[in-house]
Amino acid sequence: MSVLICFIAVVVLCYVIVYYVVFRGMGFSSSVKLQGKTVIVTGSNNGIGKATALDLAKRGARVILACRNMEKAEAAAFDIRGESGNNQVVFMHLDLASLKSVKTFAETFLKSEPRLDILVNNAGVLSPGRTDDDFGMAFGVNHLGHFLLTNLLLERMQRSGPSRVVTVASHLHCIGNIKFSLLTSKKDSVTGDYIWHNFQAYCNSKLCNMLFIRELANRLEGTCVTCYSLHPGVVYTEMGRNINWWLQLFLIPFAKLFFMDPERGSQTTLYCSLQEGIEPLSGRYFSNCALQEVGSRARDDTLAKKLWELSEKFSSS
Numbered sequence: 001m002s003v004l005i006c007f008i009a010v011v012v013l014c015y016v017i018v019y020y021v022v023f024r025g026m027g028f029s030s031s032v033k034l035q036g037k038t039v040i041v042t043g044s045n046n047g048i049g050k051a052t053a054l055d056l057a058k059r060g061a062r063v064i065l066a067c068r069n070m071e072k073a074e075a076a077a078f079d080i081r082g083e084s085g086n087n088q089v090v091f092m093h094l095d096l097a098s099l100k101s102v103k104t105f106a107e108t109f110l111k112s113e114p115r116l117d118i119l120v121n122n123a124g125v126l127s128p129g130r131t132d133d134d135f136g137m138a139f140g141v142n143h144l145g146h147f148l149l150t151n152l153l154l155e156r157m158q159r160s161g162p163s164r165v166v167t168v169a170s171h172l173h174c175i176g177n178i179k180f181s182l183l184t185s186k187k188d189s190v191t192g193d194y195i196w197h198n199f200q201a202y203c204n205s206k207l208c209n210m211l212f213i214r215e216l217a218n219r220l221e222g223t224c225v226t227c228y229s230l231h232p233g234v235v236y237t238e239m240g241r242n243i244n245w246w247l248q249l250f251l252i253p254f255a256k257l258f259f260m261d262p263e264r265g266s267q268t269t270l271y272c273s274l275q276e277g278i279e280p281l282s283g284r285y286f287s288n289c290a291l292q293e294v295g296s297r298a299r300d301d302t303l304a305k306k307l308w309e310l311s312e313k314f315s316s317s
Contacts, residue, residue: 028289029265032274033121034061037271040153041065042094042146044124045072048232049150050080051266052120056273059082061243066105066114066123092120096123096145099315106152115160116153118273121146121167121209126202128193135314136188140199142205146316147212147308154225161224162279165216166272169209169229170291173289174295176200176207178303183310207297208307210285215304217283226282228272230263233288 034056043064044053057063057080065080069075073091080089092109096102109116124142131140150165155165177200189204190197212231222225241243271289272278285294297303 004086010221014267017187019110021206022138028275029269030270030274032059032276034117036060037117038062038113039064039120039157040098040109040120041122042149043067044120045069045076046089047076047262048078048265048269049120049122051262053089054080054084054272055270056118057081057089060086060276061091061118062088062113064109065089065091066096067091068093068097079194085149094149095132095142096149097137098215099133099145099148100147101132102145103152106149109153109304110156113156116156117156117160117163118164119150119153119163120269120273121126121150121165122269124168124202124205125253126198133314134187136186136190136201138201139183139187139189139208142202143208143212144311144314146209147182147311150212150216151315154220155224156265163225164273165207165213165225165227167213167227167229168232168269169213169285170203170206171231172203173206173298174211176205176297178204178211178297178307180306180310205246207295210294210298211300211304212311213285214283214301215308218301218304220282222263226279228278228282230272231285231287231292232268 030178037060038058039053039061041049041053041056043049044063045067053063053065053076061200063086065073065077065079067076070091070093077089077091092103092105093101123146125137127137129137131145133136133140135144146167175192178189182191188201189208190201210229213227216227268286268289272286281291285292285298
């Protein structure tokens with residue numbers, strides 16, 4: 001019995017060490033208020049996006065939940081209004097897998113909203129398939145949809161400045177790669193549709209996020225708009241809902257034990273959105289509420305410019 005107790009104690013101790021040292025992450029504390037400010041958070045009907053929107057609503061912002069699923073987004077808006085006491089939380093339809101939807105969203109927003117202070121490009125997918133415009137799903141949603149959305153709203157952000165663009169990327173950008181010949185010929189960053197291909201496409205899209213923010217910062221230099229990319233941490237969300245059921249069966253128990261909850265996972269997003277004094281760090285990458293170095297590909301200005309030019313061509317066709 002004593003051996004069993006010792007074994008259980010060691011297991012619990014190891015769990016506590018791994019969870020708090022490796023996975024839990026830092027918290028962000030700020031008294032910044034956002035009355036009179038307007039914020040868009042994409043993919044905010046659940047997970048990190050919903051937690052981010054809730055915090056910003058509690059600070060008094062007008063929060064636009066830019067989501068694809070109307071039923072879930074309306075329910076999230078209802079929850080956030082109730083918990084925050086802020087009635088200025090509204091849903092606007094946005095399907096990042098459709099460039100037409102992105103343009104419609106931007107047109108509607110610009111007609112109805114006089115300002116935009118913070119744009120949080122949070123939505124992300126890890127799934128097979130193609131977008132409405134025949135791009136690979138990860139590239140089309142995680143990068144191209146957000147690229148077009150940001151560019152369509154930039155003028156309004158400049159008029160509202162100082163304002164910020166915050167894009168949720170990932171440490172997985174380090175194993176991402178961009179093959180322009182493949183993007184041009186296949187409208188995707190991978191050649192297959194198996195589990196590994198889907199994972200690689202996700203990593204590639206996160207590298208695209210990093211390069212987009214780097215080039216955006218170069219283009220916005222000297223303006224009142226700054227931009228940041230970030231790794232939210234290892235968070236238990238619904239993003240992996242499209243992977244095979246047998247893989248979910250293996251991953252879900254591990255995720256529930258070790259991964260951060262969405263509230264904890266939103267902390268670096270909130271840091272980049274609200275932290276005062278980080279304007280000189282526009283274009284940089286953050287994790288655990290602190291500045292981080294990035295992989296060599298994510299520092300390549302030539303690669304960033306080439307991706308921008310191709311993304312412009314794709315989003316205008």
